Amino acid sequence: MSQGSPLLTLSAIDKSFDIHRVLNSVSFELARGEVHALLGENGAGKSTLMNILIGVYSADAGKLELEGKPLKIGKPSDSARQGIGMVHQHFRLVDRLTLTENLLLAADDHPQLKSRAAAREALLNTAKEIGFTLNPDCQVGELSVAEKQRAEICKVLALGARILILDEPTAVLTDSEASSMLAAIRRMAESGRSIILITHKLREVVGFSHRVTIMRRGETVAAGLDTSDLSIEKISSLMMGSSSTSLSPDGIDSKKAPSNVQEHGPDLLAISHLNARRDDGAPALTDVSLRVRAGEILGLAGVGGNGQHELTELLSGIRSASSGSVMIDGADALGLSPRQRRKLGLRVIPADRMASALVSDLSIAANLSLTSVVSGRFGRLWLNRRRMQREAQASIEQHEIAGARPSGRMGLLSGGNAQKVLLAREIDSGMKLLLAHSPTRGLDIRASALVHQRLREAAAKGAACLLVSEDVEEIMALSDRICVISAGKIMGELPGDASAADIGRLILGHE
Amino acid sequence: MEQFITSWLGSTPAFAIPLALASMGLVLCERAGVLNMGAEGYMALGAMTAAVLTLTLGNPAIGIAAAVLAGAALALIFGFAVVIMRCEQILAGLATMAVGLGIAGVVGRPYVHKSFEGLQPLDIPLLDQIPLLGRLLFNQDILVYLTVLIGVGLWFLLERTRAGLKIRAVGEDPASADVAGVQVQLQQLMAITASGALCGLAGAYLSVASSSVWVDNMVAGRGWIALALVVFARWDPLKALAGAFLFGAIEALLPRLQAIGVPAPIYLMNMLPYLFTIAVLLIAAWSGTKKGVEPAALGKPYVRQDRH
Numbered sequence: 001m002s003q004g005s006p007l008l009t010l011s012a013i014d015k016s017f018d019i020h021r022v023l024n025s026v027s028f029e030l031a032r033g034e035v036h037a038l039l040g041e042n043g044a045g046k047s048t049l050m051n052i053l054i055g056v057y058s059a060d061a062g063k064l065e066l067e068g069k070p071l072k073i074g075k076p077s078d079s080a081r082q083g084i085g086m087v088h089q090h091f092r093l094v095d096r097l098t099l100t101e102n103l104l105l106a107a108d109d110h111p112q113l114k115s116r117a118a119a120r121e122a123l124l125n126t127a128k129e130i131g132f133t134l135n136p137d138c139q140v141g142e143l144s145v146a147e148k149q150r151a152e153i154c155k156v157l158a159l160g161a162r163i164l165i166l167d168e169p170t171a172v173l174t175d176s177e178a179s180s181m182l183a184a185i186r187r188m189a190e191s192g193r194s195i196i197l198i199t200h201k202l203r204e205v206v207g208f209s210h211r212v213t214i215m216r217r218g219e220t221v222a223a224g225l226d227t228s229d230l231s232i233e234k235i236s237s238l239m240m241g242s243s244s245t246s247l248s249p250d251g252i253d254s255k256k257a258p259s260n261v262q263e264h265g266p267d268l269l270a271i272s273h274l275n276a277r278r279d280d281g282a283p284a285l286t287d288v289s290l291r292v293r294a295g296e297i298l299g300l301a302g303v304g305g306n307g308q309h310e311l312t313e314l315l316s317g318i319r320s321a322s323s324g325s326v327m328i329d330g331a332d333a334l335g336l337s338p339r340q341r342r343k344l345g346l347r348v349i350p351a352d353r354m355a356s357a358l359v360s361d362l363s364i365a366a367n368l369s370l371t372s373v374v375s376g377r378f379g380r381l382w383l384n385r386r387r388m389q390r391e392a393q394a395s396i397e398q399h400e401i402a403g404a405r406p407s408g409r410m411g412l413l414s415g416g417n418a419q420k421v422l423l424a425r426e427i428d429s430g431m432k433l434l435l436a437h438s439p440t441r442g443l444d445i446r447a448s449a450l451v452h453q454r455l456r457e458a459a460a461k462g463a464a465c466l467l468v469s470e471d472v473e474e475i476m477a478l479s480d481r482i483c484v485i486s487a488g489k490i491m492g493e494l495p496g497d498a499s500a501a502d503i504g505r506l507i508l509g510h511e
Numbered sequence: 512m513e514q515f516i517t518s519w520l521g522s523t524p525a526f527a528i529p530l531a532l533a534s535m536g537l538v539l540c541e542r543a544g545v546l547n548m549g550a551e552g553y554m555a556l557g558a559m560t561a562a563v564l565t566l567t568l569g570n571p572a573i574g575i576a577a578a579v580l581a582g583a584a585l586a587l588i589f590g591f592a593v594v595i596m597r598c599e600q601i602l603a604g605l606a607t608m609a610v611g612l613g614i615a616g617v618v619g620r621p622y623v624h625k626s627f628e629g630l631q632p633l634d635i636p637l638l639d640q641i642p643l644l645g646r647l648l649f650n651q652d653i654l655v656y657l658t659v660l661i662g663v664g665l666w667f668l669l670e671r672t673r674a675g676l677k678i679r680a681v682g683e684d685p686a687s688a689d690v691a692g693v694q695v696q697l698q699q700l701m702a703i704t705a706s707g708a709l710c711g712l713a714g715a716y717l718s719v720a721s722s723s724v725w726v727d728n729m730v731a732g733r734g735w736i737a738l739a740l741v742v743f744a745r746w747d748p749l750k751a752l753a754g755a756f757l758f759g760a761i762e763a764l765l766p767r768l769q770a771i772g773v774p775a776p777i778y779l780m781n782m783l784p785y786l787f788t789i790a791v792l793l794i795a796a797w798s799g800t801k802k803g804v805e806p807a808a809l810g811k812p813y814v815r816q817d818r819h
Contacts, residue, residue, distance in 0.1 A: 077692050092690040096683045096807065097676070104673055105680050106691035114673060 005068060007032045007194055008053075008163060013062035015048055022048050024218045025062075030163065035185055035195045037205040037227070039239055040215035041303075041472070046198050049215070050165050054079040054086045081109055085161030089168050091152045095141030099123060099151045102140060103158055110159060122158040129191065130157070130184050145282070146177040150184075157188075164188065165196045170204060171305070182208045200303050202232045202508050214238045233501065236508065240472060240500040265293035267327070268345070268433045268464035269315075274324030276310050284310035285488045288324070292433070292464040297455065299479030299496075300468045301503050307488035308468045309351070312437040315466075316348045317341045329432050342371065345432025349422060349439045351468075353415075357422050360411030364401075365392035367410045368425050395424045416447025423454045427463075434458050437468040452478055472503050513642065519760075519767045520647040524655045525721035527759025529554065529713040529730075531658050533737035534744065534751040535665055536709030541741055542669060543702035544682035546810040548604030549589055550710050551734025552611025553582045557714025559615035562725030563622050565718075571630045575654075575715045582711020583704045585611050590703035594696050597812040608734070619725050629723035630654065652720050654712075661709070662752035669748065678702055682806035685813035695813055710734070732785070739788040742795045745804045758784060 008030040015023040023045045030036050040046050051057045053064070055073040064071040066082060073079050093102050100120045107113035113122055123136045132150045143151060149169065156164060166185065170178035182204060189195050189210075197209055205212060205227065212230060214222040222238050269292040278284040285307045292298045302308060313319035315326065317338035326333045328344045336344070350356040358367050369378055369388045378384050392406035401420045404413060413421065419439065427434065436455060440448035455478060459465050469475050475482055482498055484491040484506035491506045533550050540547045557578035565574035585607055592603040633656075635649040669675035680688040681698045689695050717733075718725050736758060744750035765780045 076690060080692070092687040094680045094684040094687045097680060101676055101680075102687075102691070105676055105688065105693060107673075108692045 006030060007067060008071075009063075009065040010049070010053065011063045011065075013049065013052060013064075014060045015045075015052060015057065016060055022218050023052075023059075026215065026218070026220050027223055028213055028220070029224050030194050030196060031211075032194055033189050033192050034210040035189045035197055035208055036224075037197045037199060037209035037212045038215070039199070039202075039205065039212060039235065041239060041470075044215040045218040046215055047167065050086060050167065050196070050198065054084055054165065077109065080106075080159060080161075083160055083162040084165070085156035085159060085163070086165040087149065087152050087156055087167065087169065089171065091148050093140045093148060093152055093155070096139065098137050098139055099134065099155070100136040102151075103136075103155050106155065106159055113158070119158075123154050126154045126158045130154075130187050132184065145172045146174075146181075149173070149181070153184075157193075161193070163194045163196070165198070167198045168200065169197070170199065170201060178204075200508065202235050205235060206230070206232055232505075232508075236504045237501055240504050265295050266330070267291045268294050268329050269466060270325075270327040271315075272325050274311075274314070274321055274326065276307075276314055276319065276321045276324075278310060283488055285314070285321075288485075288488070288490055290466070290483060290490065292466050294432075294462050294464050295459055296480040297459045297465040297467055297478050299475035299482045300466065300485055301472055301475040301482055302470065302485040302491075302507055304470045306486050308437065308470075308485060310488075311485075312348070312350060312435060312468055315346070315435050316350070339374070342430075345430055347426040347428070347431045347434050349419075349426060349434070349436040351437040351441060353418060353422050354411075357426075358410055358418060360409070362410055363407050364396070364404050364410055364413070364421060365389050365406035367421055368392045368395050368406075371425060371428075395421075399424045415442045416444060416450075419443060419447065419451055423451065427454060427458050431458065431463050434463050434465045435468070436465065438470060439467070440469075440471070440474060448474075472500050472507075475503065476500065515767060515771065517642070517645075519763055520644065521650065522767075523647065523756065523760045523763045524651050525759075526762040527756045528655055528658050528716050528720070529733050530737050530740060530758055531662065531752050531755030532713035532716065533710045533734060534740035534755055535662055535748045536706035536713070537737055537741045538744065538746055538748050538751050539665060539669070539678070539702050539709070540706035541809055542682045542746055542806055543678045543699045544685060544806055544808040544811065544813070545590075545593060545699050545703055546600045546604065547586070547589060547703065547706060548601055548738065549585070549606075549608035549611065549734075550737050551730055551732070552608030552615075553585055553707050553710035554611075554714035554717065554730045554734050555615040556585055556611040557582045557711030558718040558729050559619035559622075559714075559725055560711070561715035562627070562718035563619060565629065566622055566625055566627045566725075569628070571628075571719045574719055575630070575712065578711045578715035578719075579708045580711070582714065583708040586703050586707020586710070587700075589707070590700045593812065594699045594703070597814065600810050600812070616727055619727070622725050624724060624726055626724040629718075630720040654716055654720055659752065662748050665748040679806075681813075682808055685808050686815075689813075689815065710737075713737070736784060736788055739792055742805075743791045745795070746806060758787070761787060 006029045010026070010028040013023050013026045026045065026049055028049065038046050048057065052059045055076045055078050058074065064073065071082065094105065097105065100116060100123060103113060103119040103123055104116060107119060113119045120136045123134070127134045132154060134147065134150055134154060140148060140151060149172065169181055173181060185195055185197065186208060199205060209227050212222065212225045212227050212235065213220060214235070216239065271288060271290045274285055274288040275283070276285040288311065290298065300308065310319060314321055317336060321334060328341060328346055331344055333341050333344060348357070354360055365388050369392065372378055373383065378388055389406045396404045396406065399420045401417050404417060410418065439451050439455065443451065455465055455467065467475065467478055480496045482494040482496060482503060484503060486507060494502055494506070533554055537547060537550055560581040561574035561578035564577050565571045589603055589607040592598040593600045630652045632650050632652050639645045639649040669679060677688065677693045677698050680691070680693060681695050685695045714730060717729055740751055740754045740758065744754045762784055765783065768775065769777065
C-alpha cells in the first residue's frame with residue numbers, strides 16, 4: 001500500500017490557539033487507496049489536524065502537499081475543490097431538506113450537479129458503487145443516524161472527494177451497522193479513494209486499516225506504521241503513553257496518596273440500574289450501577305461522549321432518568337430538585353464551569369456566596385453585603401486565588417482561578433458527596449495539581465467523591481477505585497492502582 | 512343580497528393586498544432565519560413615500576417604485592444590524608419600525624389628508640360583468656394581479672430553485688449551509704432587503720391604490736397582522752396569500768355591515784381582526800408543535816464556530 005509517492009503529505013504542522021499549543025510539528029502521510037487510521041486520545045490534536053487539512057483552521061507553520069505539489073487551503077471550499085471531503089461526527093446535513101436537496105445545496109462548484117435530476121442520479125450511482133442503499137428523496141431529518149451517515153458519505157463522494165476523512169464513523173452505530181460501514185470503507189479504498197479513519201476502537205484499526213498514525217498531546221508518536229506489524233496492546237500503549245508522568249511542579253505533591261478504599265463506610269452515593277436517554281432519544285446510559293462510599297474517590301474513566309455528560313446532569317438533578325434509582329446519603333434522590341439534592345449534601349463541579357456553575361458577569365463575591373444566598377445564610381430579605389465581601393476576601397486568601405478581589409468580575413479570572421472559586425464554594429461544611437466532572441479541563445499543570453489536592457482533602461474529610469474524567473492520568477492519580485464507562489455502560493471495575501493499559505483495554509472494549 | 516356580496520368581494524383586495532404583500536415578504540425573510548418585527552414601520556414609510564411622490568409628481572408608478580426602494584433601504588439598515596453586526600433581531604426590528612413610523616410622520620406631515628389621483632383599476636371588459644366574482648377578479652388594479660404573481664413566483668423560488676434552496680437551508684441550519692458553501696450572510700441580506708421592498712410595496716398600495724390619500728397612522732396595525740399571518744401560513748407564501756385574502760374579506764365585511772345598518776358596536780367590530788389573529792396564533796401553536804414547520808434557526812444570529 002505504501003509504495004510509490006504519497007498522495008498527501010502534511011509535514012511539520014504547528015498550531016496554537018492563543019498561548020495553548022495544540023499541534024507541535026505534526027506529520028502525516030497518506031497513500032493512494034489506503035485506509036489510514038489516525039489515533040489518539042481526546043485532545044491529542046487529531047481533529048485540529050484534520051480541520052487544518054479541510055481548511056477550517058489554518059496552520060501556523062508547516063507544509064501541505066498533494067501529489068507532490070504544494071497545497072494551498074484557505075477555506076473549506078478550497079479543500080472540497082481539491083477532492084478532500086470530511087464526514088464529521090455531527091453531520092453537516094440540513095434536516096428539513098431531502099438528501100438530493102442537500103447535494104444541490106453544495107453544488108456551487110459542480111455545474112454538472114446543479115439540476116435536481118443530475119444530483120439525484122449522482123447520489124444513486126455513488127451509493128451503488130460502494131454498496132449502500134439510500135433514498136435520495138427522503139427528508140434527512142427522518143433518517144436514522146446510520147442512514148444519515150451513509151447519506152453524508154454519499155454526498156461527500158458525489159461531490160468528487162478522493163480523500164475522505166471519517167471522524168469516528170462507528171461511534172454512533174450499532175455493532176452490525178458498524179461492521180457494514182467498515183466493509184464499505186474497505187470498498188471505497190479498493191476503488192482508489194484514500195480514507196483517513198479517526199477512531200478510538202482498536203479492533204477496527206487492526207481489522208480494517210492498512211497503516212496507523214498515532215498522536216499524543218499534539219505530537220506524532222508513531223507515523224505510518226503498517227497495521228499488520230501491530231497488536232492491540234502495542235497500539236494501546238503508544239496511545240496512552242508510558243503513563244505515570246507525575247504532576248509535581250513547584251513542590252506541590254500530586255503523587256498518589258495511600259489508597260483509601262473504604263470497606264465499611266456508608267454508601268453516600270448508590271446508583272442502581274440507571275437508564276437514561278440522550279436529547280435526541282438515543283440511549284445514553286444503560287443499566288448503570290455505581291456506589292461511592294464516604295472517604296473514597298471513585299474514578300469514572302472513559303472517552304468523552306459515552307454517557308458521562310448525561311450521568312453528571314442526571315446526578316445534579318437537571319436531567320431525568322427513564323428508570324433506575326439514585327440514593328444520596330440513603331435518601332431517594334431521583335425525584336428531587338437540584339436544591340433538595342444540595343440539602344442532602346451533593347456538591348457539583350461540572351465540566352463546563354462557566355456555563356453551568358459560575359456567573360461570569362457577577363462579582364467574585366457574588367459567585368462565592370451564590371449558594372449561601374439561596375439558602376438564606378446572608379439574610380432572608382436583605383443581603384448582608386459587608387459580610388459577603390468579608391467572607392469572600394477570606395476565601396480568596398485561604399484558597400490563594402491569584403488576582404482576585406471580592407468585587408472583581410468573575411469572567412476576568414483565568415480558568416484555574418475560576419475553578420478555585422468554584423471549589424471554594426462547593427467544598428463547604430455541608431458537603432457529603434462531591435461530583436467532579438473533568439475538574440482540570442483547560443487548566444495548567446499547577447492549577448490541576450491544586451484541584452487534585454482539594455479533591456483528595458475532601459475525600460480525607462469523609463466526603464464521597466465521584467470523579468468523572470476523560471484524562472486517564474488524572475483518574476490514575478486520584479482514584480481509590482476505577483470504573484470504566486463506554487457507550488453508556490459500565491465496562492468493569494479496577495483497583496486504584498490499575499495500569500493505563502488495563503484502563504485502556506476496558507475503555508476500548510476489550511476485557 | 513347579490514349587490515352586497517358583489518361589493519363586499521369587490522372591496523376585499525383593498526384590504527387583502529397590503530397584508531398579502533407584507534406577509535409574503537416576511538415569509539421570505541423568516542425562511543432565511545431572520546425575524547423582522549419592523550413590517551409596520553416599513554409599510555408606513557412605503558405608504559408615505561408613495562403618497563408624497565404621487566402628490567408632487569402626479570405619477571403613481573414613480574411613487575410606488577420609490578416606496579419599494581424606501582422599504583428596501585430601511586430593511587438594509589436592519590440587515591446590516593442583525594446580519595453583519597449580529598444584533599438582537601427583535602430589538603433591531605422594533606427599532607427600524609420606529610424609524611419608519613417616525614420618518615413617515617415627519618416627512619409626510621405637510622401632505623396629510625391631501626387626496627390625489629391614485630392607481631386606477633384595470634377594467635377587463637365583459638369578464639367583469641360575471642355575477643359575484645366578476646368584480647373581484649376582473650376589475651382590480653394592476654398591483655392585485657402582481658401580488659398574485661409575486662406569491663406564485665415566491666413559492667416557485669423557495670420550493671423549486673437552487674436559490675430558494677439556499678435561503679431555506681440558511682433558515683434551517685446555517686452551519687450546515689455554510690459548510691456546503693452557501694454564503695449565509697449574503698442570503699440573509701438579500702432576503703431581508705427583498706422583504707423590505709415587499710413591505711414598502713404593501714404600504715404604497717394602502718396610500719396610492721386603496722385610499723388615494725396619506726394620513727398618519729395609515730397602516731394601523733397591518734404590519735403586525737402580517738407578522739401573525741406568517742405563522743398562520745406555516746411559512747408558505749401561497750398560504751400567506753390565501754390567508755391575507757381571508758383576513759381581507761373579514762376586514763372588508765365590517766364597513767359593509769355598518770352600511771346596511773347591522774347594529775354592532777363599531778369598536779368591537781374593529782377589534783375582530785386582532786381577535787381573529789390571536790385565535791389563529793393559538794390554533795397554530797396548538798396544532799403546529801408536532802410537525803414543527805418553523806424555520807429551525809429563526810431568530811438565532813449565526814456565528815461561525817471557527818477559531819483561526
